[in-house]
Amino acid sequence: MTAVMGEPSQAGYFGSFGGRFVPEALVPACMELEAAFSAAWADAGFHAELDLLLGSYGGRPTPVTECRRLSERLGIRVLLKREDLAHTGSHKLNNVVGQALLARRMGKQRLIAETGAGQHGVATATAAALFGMGCVVFMGGLDMERQALNVFRMELLGAEVRPVEVGSRTLKDAVNEALREWVATVDSTHYCLGSVMGPHPYPWMVRELQRVVGDEARAQCRELLGGSDPDWVVACVGGGSNAAGTFAGFAGSGAALVGVEAAGGAALSHGAPGVVHGMYSYLLQDEVGQISEAHSISAGLDYPGVGPEHAHLAASGRARYDFATDEEVLAAFRMLAETEGIIPALEPAHALAWVVRNAGTTIPEGACVLVTLSGRGDKDVAQVRDILRGPAGQLGDGQAGQLGEVRSVRPAEQEPAPRAEQER
Amino acid sequence: MSSPVSQVGTSHDLASVLRERRDLGRKLLVAYLTGGMVPGWVEMAHALAAGGADAIEVGLPFSDPMIDGPVIQRASLLALGRGATPAGLLEEIAQARIEVPVAVMTYYNLVFRAGHERMAGAMAAAGVTGAIVPDLPLEESAPWRAAAAAAGVSAVLLVAPVTPEERAAEICRQSRGFVYAAGLMGVTGEREVLASSAQVVGSRLGRLTDLPVCVGIGVSTPEQARSVTSGADGVVVGSAFVRMIIDGATPEEIERVSADFRSAIDEADDGADDGAGGQEIGEAGGAGSAPYGDG
C-alpha cells in the first residue's frame, strides 16, 4: 500500500492540497519549525519526554469503552475512544504538549494560539503553565460570550485572552489575528496552532502529534475484537485534528473512515477549493472567493475550512465526509448521556449523530463502529440547557445565586439560543 | 533631490514608469488605498496622484486580510459592506483614467478563485500594470507570475526583514515592477517610530537588484518617508491615507498630504551606500518640483 497518510511532499502538499501560503515574513519561521519538528520527531529522546508527559500528566492512554446500552439501541456495536478523559477534557492537549516541548527546544518562551470553543485555548494555557511560558490566546468576541467558562479557565491558568472583534468574531478571525501577532513576534514566540490546518508544517505536525489517538485506539480495538479492526471509524471534523489523529492509526486497516462536519460548517460537502490561513484546501466561500462564516451549534466546528489532508483523503476516496445538523447533534448528545452516562462535547456529538442516523442502513446491523469522543461536554452543558429549557433566568433562587458570578461574564446566556442569533 | 517628473513619458506601465523615474533620481511614492472603501474612492486615487504619487496601489478587499492591521481591515470591511467586488473595482479603475500607473494589491484566494489567466487578463484590460499578492510567497507564486507576465502585469514580490540573503536575491530576481521591501515584521498600519529595519532594508536590497526597491508597512509620516528614502528608491504609504479617508478627509486634504510625502522624499539624502543605479542622472531639476505645494 502506498503511504496513505504518509508524509506530505517537500512543499507540504497532500496530493494537491496543503502548501504554505503565508506572507514572506512568516516563511523563514515555517521553515525553521519544519526543520525543528522533523529533527524532534526523529529523536527518541523527544518521544520519550513527550510520552512521559502525555502519560503522567495528560492521563494517557485513554481507554476504549464498549457502549452496551447504546449498541443495543442502535443494533450495531459502538466503541468510544475516550479523549474526554484526557487532561483538560479533550484531545487538544496531545498537540499542545508536543508543540510546547518543541517550542522549548527552539528557544521560544511564549506561546500564542487561536481558539474557537476554548478547548485549544485551555490546552495551550495549560501547557504554558506547565512549562512556565507566556501565553496569549486569541478568541472571537462572539465565542468569548458563548464559552465564557473557558475564558475564565484560561485566565486562571495564567493566559491572557485577547478578544477579536473584527469580522464574524469567531474562530476564523481569531486565526487571522494570531497570524498577525505571530508576524510581529516570531522571534520569541511559537504559534501553537490547534488543528491540522494552516501552512506547512502544521497540518502534518499536528496530525503526527494527534496520531497517538489512532495508534492507541487501533491496538485497543484489536484487543477487544480478538485481533481485528472495527468496520467503521468515525470522528468529527472542525479543522480535523482529532479525525486526522484517529484516521492515521487506521489508514492501513480495512476500516471505512468517516469524518463528520457541522451542517453549517461543512467545507468538504458545501465548499470549494481555495486558500486561506496559509493552506490550499476546501473552504466555504462565495463566488469571488470571500470566505464565508460557518454556523453551527458547536463553536469548535464553526470553521469555514478544513485541514488539507482531509481534502486529499476525500479526493482519494480513502475517507468519506458527511455532516450532521444541530438537531441530530442534540439528540445524539442526549442519547449518549442517557444510555451510557457520558456527556459528550457537542463536537464529537456530530460523529455520534452520524452513527445514529446511519445505524442499520449505511452501517449494517451488527457492524462494529469506533467513534472518537474527542471531548467531554461540561463546556456545553449551559448552552444545551438554554436550548432545551430556555434561558437560565428560569432557575430557582438558590441555583441562580450559585450561577450568578459566572453569568455576569456570560451575556450570551440571556439568549435562548445564541447560535441562532448570529448575523451573517 | 529633485523630481524631474516632466522628463518622463506618459506611459502607464508600472515597471517602466518607476524605473525611469528612479533612474532620473526621483524618489518614488506609491500610495495605497482600498478600492470601494468610500463612495468617492476614485476621487481619492486621483488626489493621491495629483499630490505627487508615482503609482497608485488599489486594494481589492478580502474578507480575511491577514497581513493588514486595524485601519486597512476596517477599510476592507467597509468596502465589502458596500458590495465591492474585484470585477466591479477593476471596472471602476478602467474608467477612472488615473494619471499614474495603477497596481492592485489583493489576497491570493481572489486571484485563485477567478483563475490566474482570467484575473491577469481582467487586470490588464482595466489598465492595471502591477499586482501585489502578499500571501503568495516565492515557492507558491510561479503559476501566477507566469500568467501575470503573459498579460503584461508586473507581479511584485515582497522581501521581509527576516528573509535570508540568498532567498532575498532570488525574490529580487523573480519580482517585476519593483521589489516591495517590508519595513518591519508586522502588519500594515501606522507606527509612531520608524522601525530600524525600515532604514536599512532599502540599501540592503539595492545591492541585490537594479529593480526599484520601495519600502512599505509602517511608513506613516512624511518624516519617516524621508528617512526611509535616504536608503531606498521609494516608499509605499497606505494606512496613513486610508485612516484619513475613513475619518472623512476631502480629496483636497488627501492631495495635500500626498504632496507632503512627495516633498519630504524629494528632500531625502541618498544614503552613502545606496547602490541602486541612476541617482546621478537625476541631479537636474533644481528645487523640488512637487507642483502642489506642501499644504
Ligand SMILES: Cc1ncc(COP(=O)(O)O)c(C=O)c1O
Ligand atoms: C472536543 C472537541 N472536538 C473537536 C474539535 C474540533 O477540532 P478538530 O477538528 O481539530 O479535532 C474541538 C475544537 O474546539 C473540540 O473542542
